[in-house]
Amino acid sequence: xxxxxxxxxxxxxxxxxxxxxxxxxxxxxxxxxxxxxxxxxxxxxxxxxxxxxxxxxxxxxxxxxxxxxxxxxxxxxxxxxxxxxxxxxxxxxxxxxxxxxxxxxxxxxxxxxxxxxxxxxxxxxxxxxxxxxxxxxxxxxxxxxxxxxxxxxxxxxxxxxxxxxxxxxxxxxxxxxxxxxxxxxxxxxxxxxxxxxxxxxxxxxxxxxxxxxxxxxxxxxxxxxxxxxxxxxxxxxxxxxxxxxxxxxxxxxxxxxxxxxxxxxxxxxxxxxxxxxxxxxxxxxxxxxxxxxxxxxxxxxxxxxxxxxxxxxxxxxxxxxxxxxxxxxxxxxxxxxxxxxxxxxxxxxxxxxxxxxxxxxxxxxxx
Amino acid sequence: xxxxxxxxxxxxxxxxxxxxxxxxxxxxxxxxxxxxxxxxxxxxxxxxxxxxxxxxxxxxxxxxxxxxxxxxxxxxxxxxxxxxxxxxxxxxxxxxxxxxxxxxxxxxxxxxxxxxxxxxxxxxxxxxxxxxxxxxxxxxxxxxxxxxxxxxxxxxxxxxxxxxxxxxxxxxxxxxxxxxxxxxxxxxxxxxxxxxxxxxxxxxxxxxxxxxxxxxxxxxxxxxxxxxxxxxxxxxxxxxxxxxxxxxxxxxxxxxxxxxxxxxxxxxxxxxxxxxxxxxxxxxxxxxxxxxxxxxxxxxxxxxxxxxxxxxxxxxxxxxxxxxxxxxxxxxxxxxxxxxxxxxxxxxxxxxxxxxxxxxxxxxxxx
Numbered sequence: 001x002x003x004x005x006x007x008x009x010x011x012x013x014x015x016x017x018x019x020x021x022x023x024x025x026x027x028x029x030x031x032x033x034x035x036x037x038x039x040x041x042x043x044x045x046x047x048x049x050x051x052x053x054x055x056x057x058x059x060x061x062x063x064x065x066x067x068x069x070x071x072x073x074x075x076x077x078x079x080x081x082x083x084x085x086x087x088x089x090x091x092x093x094x095x096x097x098x099x100x101x102x103x104x105x106x107x108x109x110x111x112x113x114x115x116x117x118x119x120x121x122x123x124x125x126x127x128x129x130x131x132x133x134x135x136x137x138x139x140x141x142x143x144x145x146x147x148x149x150x151x152x153x154x155x156x157x158x159x160x161x162x163x164x165x166x167x168x169x170x171x172x173x174x175x176x177x178x179x180x181x182x183x184x185x186x187x188x189x190x191x192x193x194x195x196x197x198x199x200x201x202x203x204x205x206x207x208x209x210x211x212x213x214x215x216x217x218x219x220x221x222x223x224x225x226x227x228x229x230x231x232x233x234x235x236x237x238x239x240x241x242x243x244x245x246x247x248x249x250x251x252x253x254x255x256x257x258x259x260x261x262x263x264x265x266x267x268x269x270x271x272x273x274x275x276x277x278x279x280x281x282x283x284x285x286x287x288x289x290x291x292x293x294x295x296x297x298x299x300x301x302x303x304x305x306x307x308x309x310x311x312x313x314x315x316x317x318x319x320x321x322x323x324x325x326x327x328x329x330x331x332x333x334x335x336x337x338x339x340x341x342x343x344x345x346x347x348x349x350x351x352x353x354x355x356x357x358x359x360x361x362x363x364x365x366x367x
Numbered sequence: 368x369x370x371x372x373x374x375x376x377x378x379x380x381x382x383x384x385x386x387x388x389x390x391x392x393x394x395x396x397x398x399x400x401x402x403x404x405x406x407x408x409x410x411x412x413x414x415x416x417x418x419x420x421x422x423x424x425x426x427x428x429x430x431x432x433x434x435x436x437x438x439x440x441x442x443x444x445x446x447x448x449x450x451x452x453x454x455x456x457x458x459x460x461x462x463x464x465x466x467x468x469x470x471x472x473x474x475x476x477x478x479x480x481x482x483x484x485x486x487x488x489x490x491x492x493x494x495x496x497x498x499x500x501x502x503x504x505x506x507x508x509x510x511x512x513x514x515x516x517x518x519x520x521x522x523x524x525x526x527x528x529x530x531x532x533x534x535x536x537x538x539x540x541x542x543x544x545x546x547x548x549x550x551x552x553x554x555x556x557x558x559x560x561x562x563x564x565x566x567x568x569x570x571x572x573x574x575x576x577x578x579x580x581x582x583x584x585x586x587x588x589x590x591x592x593x594x595x596x597x598x599x600x601x602x603x604x605x606x607x608x609x610x611x612x613x614x615x616x617x618x619x620x621x622x623x624x625x626x627x628x629x630x631x632x633x634x635x636x637x638x639x640x641x642x643x644x645x646x647x648x649x650x651x652x653x654x655x656x657x658x659x660x661x662x663x664x665x666x667x668x669x670x671x672x673x674x675x676x677x678x679x680x681x682x683x684x685x686x687x688x689x690x691x692x693x694x695x696x697x698x699x700x701x702x703x704x705x706x707x708x709x710x711x712x713x714x715x716x717x718x719x720x721x722x723x724x725x726x727x728x729x730x731x732x733x734x
Contacts, residue, residue, distance in 0.1 A: 094691065156454060158485060158525055324461065
């Protein structure tokens with residue numbers, strides 16, 4: 001039961017295919033795309049150890065000439081220095097303009113492989129083969145690529161759409177539980193910002209904190225509906241001029257928390273979970289939504305095994321100062337995406353530093 | 368007598384304005400563009416010493432909040448490391464998505480400022496204020512941005528169109544003669560690939576090797592017609608899928624020469640001059656054009672004070688090997704732009720290594 005979702009854009013439309021077992025047929029999936037013969041497969045050591053040999057064998061069987069480059073796992077390696085290594089491999093393998101980059105891994109691999117593809121020879125094609133839930137439902141779709149600046153996440157990057165996103169749900173069986181939960185944060189986000197019915201289905205599940213407790217049917221629903229939500233929003237707003245901002249729900253404070261903990265203590269999904277709890281509480285303070293909706297959101301985030309409080313030792317004023325470096329700042333005013341009910345959000349600059357401070361203080365004190 | 372030339376693109380059309388004295392009114396020129404208040408001016412120390420204060424005063428008088436970043440002059444500083452410094456200034460000044468980058472300088476400054484703009488917050492706007500002849504007639508128009516890889520020129524980059532190109536011919540009076548001649552190489556290129564009448568006007572000039580020997584009228588013709596040629600080609604082929612390849616006339620061997628001399632001994636225009644002489648000789652070998660046309664081209668390149676021979680000590684086999692890393696390689700075959708008459712070129716892969724070797728050998732031996 002493959003699902004295929006279209007990302008419709010003025011130029012460079014593409015498909016997201018959710019196809020069990022597809023990783024072992026990677027070469028056949030890439031064959032119809034009209035790519036050149038040379039490919040650079042980008043991965044991290046752990047994913048490559050598990051899936052690399054099979055992926056390369058499948059690509060070579062389909063006639064591709066494949067080199068590979070490995071980047072250590074983790075947000076802290078998402079740097080220009082890692083990109084430089086990808087360039088070196090691209091040069092050594094003499095990638096041409098017709099060549100393509102294949103990202104086999106999580107969001108970090110996809111973001112960097114995509115940025116290298118966006119900037120090698122002023123842009124060559126690339127294919128996303130996400131192996132984490134987070135990358136499947138979010139990072140791999142929409143063409144955001146880039147790396148972190150030492151003082152801010154994703155400040156360096158480019159929009160560069162993939163030619164195909166190929167999702168094999170079977171690889172989730174080997175995903176570490178903590179990474180599975182991180183992906184669930186984005187899934188819950190789609191429920192809050194877009195799809196109240198998905199939210200309710202998640203509420204009805206007994207457990208969401210590990211992949212093995214989630215039925216294959218619910219997993220299929222999660223992947224399909226999350227990708228549909230992302231694809232729809234991206235189709236309407238490729239370059240983040242308007243609607244796409246709603247995808248940043250939970251990310252404003254989330255990014256600050258990630259940045260201030262050095263991308264080490266808290267992973268991206270956990271930071272988004274914390275950010276959504278904060279955004280829900282800010283919305284409650286501003287009377288944008290009701291206490292019951294806020295409680296339901298917090299409960300679902302908890303059920304997914306995600307943190308709902310600030311990590312110990314974070315200085316609230318540091319968070320507030322860091323918000324000023326957020327990409328969504330306009331004329332110095334931080335703009336938040338805040339929910340008005342489960343399934344609907346708005347963008348607003350009503351959240352004053354005083355309100356933010358009050359909410360963060362409560363999230364720091366709660367124990 | 369301002370000239371305004373349109374670069375018409377599906378998205379992001381813009382104008383090239385050739386306006387004497389415009390640098391001192393930079394702020395007024397930028398005001399109608401709808402940019403945000405924050406600007407980052409990028410320049411090199413020499414240009415900034417001469418024009419920086421006036422430019423910033425003009426921008427501030429127009430209400431802009433300006434920071435600046437200086438990059439040492441020279442192709443060898445066109446690196447990711449320099450871009451990192453631009454990012455640092457962008458972060459310190461808290462550039463927002465509505466902010467813009469202003470490139471005040473030659474091609475190196477424009478390429479790097481443009482690449483920083485293309486990749487900061489996944490793309491902010493930028494304005495080109497070229498101060499060298501080379502940047503005025505070529506590099507500033509068309510949206511090619513990027514840096515060099517240690518082993519190849521312009522391998523890293525992005526297409527990112529400027530919002531405006533503002534050319535003040537008066538600044539050419541302070542351009543060092545060697546840089547003026549480098550720009551003349553690109554001007555001659557437009558004559559050969561596109562504009563036989565421009566070529567003839569250049570032939571009729573007494574001297575072309577220094578700006579002070581060129582009449583203001585001819586200078587106006589040179590700037591206007593060169594920018595028209597470039598704008599026309601870019602309008603037809605924004606992403607270098609077809610026609611735009613003709614702009615690479617003289618650049619295939621030129622890039623190899625630049626790269627092998629470490630971007631030090633030979634500047635870009637000189638390398639293009641050498642590359643055009645080589646391309647002309649290859650065209651003659653292949654009977655694509657006649658000996659008289661070839662002689663006229665060489666004579667014009669010489670009149671502009673440009674080298675027509677290979678720098679001493681270059682290994683011909685190194686040049687041939689380096690051609691394989693050229694962006695125009697398709698399936699391992701080097702594609703050359705070659706002239707069929709003054710004003711017309713074609714793209715071909717007929718140039719065998721044997722022919723290239725013969726031509727380069729003659730250019731190395733000639734004395």
